[in-house]
Amino acid sequence: MLSKEIMQFNDLRYEIRAYACYLFNRNIKNQLPHIELSKVIEGLHKIQGEIGVTDALYVLNANGEQVIDAISNDPDIHGGKGSNLNDRAYFYRAVKEKKCILTDPYPTQNSGELVVTAAYPLYNQEGELCYVVCMDMRIEQALLLSRPTPLSRMFGGFSQSVYFLLSVMLMAVAFLLFIKGILSMYHAVLHFNNLDIKEVFEATILLTLALAIFDLVKAIFEEEVLGRSKGDASKAVHHTMIRFLGSIIIAISIEALMLVFKFTIIEPDKIIYAVYLIGGVTMLLVGLSVYIRFAYAAGEK
Template sequence: MREYIEIYNQHKEKIEVFIEESIENLAPLCNHSENNFKLLFNTFPSLELVYVVNSITKEQTSANIYKYKVDESEKDKDRTYLLERLEIKDNDFAFAQPYQSSATSNLCITVSKKEGQNIVFMDLRLEMLLERLGLIEKDKIFSNVVKAFYMFAGYFMMFLSGVAIFYAGSDFLSNFLASKLSIDTIFKPIIAATLGLAIFDLSKTILEQEVYFKSYIKDSKIEIKTLTKFLVTILIALSIETLMVVFKIAIENYDKMINALYLMIGTSTFIISLSVLIYMTKKSKEK
């Protein structure tokens, strides 16, 4: 949703001019109320809802008119709150900032056109409007295939993360009940649970960015934040594994301590590299 709003704000003037010119070609709009604004819906595929409010009485004088249905329940309701925040321009148009429609639950913008005492309100679905203007590109078949793939991969990774955490809990519980507590039985479940958490966090990000809130703007801040969170989780698991290996070698195979040293050096290098990444990211934000 945020990406749509950013794109809209970047091209706001162009979008408003397109809408104004298209509506002017159909003016006066109130003449189309007899056929439920059918021509208006044909002109704007993104149009979801049309209704008319009297600027004097501040009451809605028409039903809520959708493309394929009419809702009479909203007629004659007071719309003072709408008119109070309406900023009508010299050309009798007004545009509201993008918002999530309570009627359709889609991200919309409301365009208003004053005609005498009447003000025609039109809710346009922002995603379809941006697509119509070529500000975002979507091939429905390809987009649906990609979306389905990401959805499957995301939920499958969530399932695997659940399996990893379940394994961690069941393994520890079985060893605990059997009184087989050791370094392995304590640290291995922690590692499995940590990896499960990392996988879950990654799958959540995939579903958010590619399925439910498709990103059309490549925001490096989001990508770096996701990468950092994932690497930190992996680093925690690796550090625990390193600690466990050091303990095991110190107790059982002291002559192989050099291998533990190599592992500690590798983990330390990982920590330093991640610290540099975080530092450089913060420096770039300050600029």
């Protein structure tokens, strides 16, 4: 479950950061002639009361020292005033980038739970750094900031159910093709002395199609039902698509080969249809090559 939350955070991090920055900008004034700490604390209490999903809110001065006790609804989180946090990534990143930032998930020193921190630097009118306002959130709390509407949640659940049912049905198709392919091979072995090469070709096609459909189901189920990664998993999707199309091309190529043998022996005047099918296979190969070229070029960017 934790890995799923991390992947969800990676997908939603820009929305979470945007909302956190919006909260800071709306409740705490920046670029003023004089920034009062009491006004900053008042803004933090407004944020805490508005969203209520933070672990802790606190303020660092220009040297990275915590100037107030942490504001939190958790009784286990308190104090901290006077702590030197100038070596924390959220402090020096906010100072360096001079804008609101959101960290990657990291474990806390106390409980080891994964948290993220939004940091917002405050400057006076002369551009001098006065404070850095920080908001710690557990990763599941951060995800709540971008929680979808009831309608989108309902549609998301419906889509997930549909993908699950389609995956089950496609898996059943792949299983039936696999069983049929095995039976064809078994029949060919039992009647080896009277072996019909057509049965071998048909078994090969059935098993190839079963493999292609299984790969497709695996990609759909992992991404749409289990909600696994869309980051590097996009490469896995490319690999699955290539394997799927490759399996289809192999199956059609085998069928074209069967037609060449059949028409050569029985109906030579119809061999042109086998040539058309081979041409279609060639076009599929060209299309697959173009797909691979552009898919991996986009991935490198």
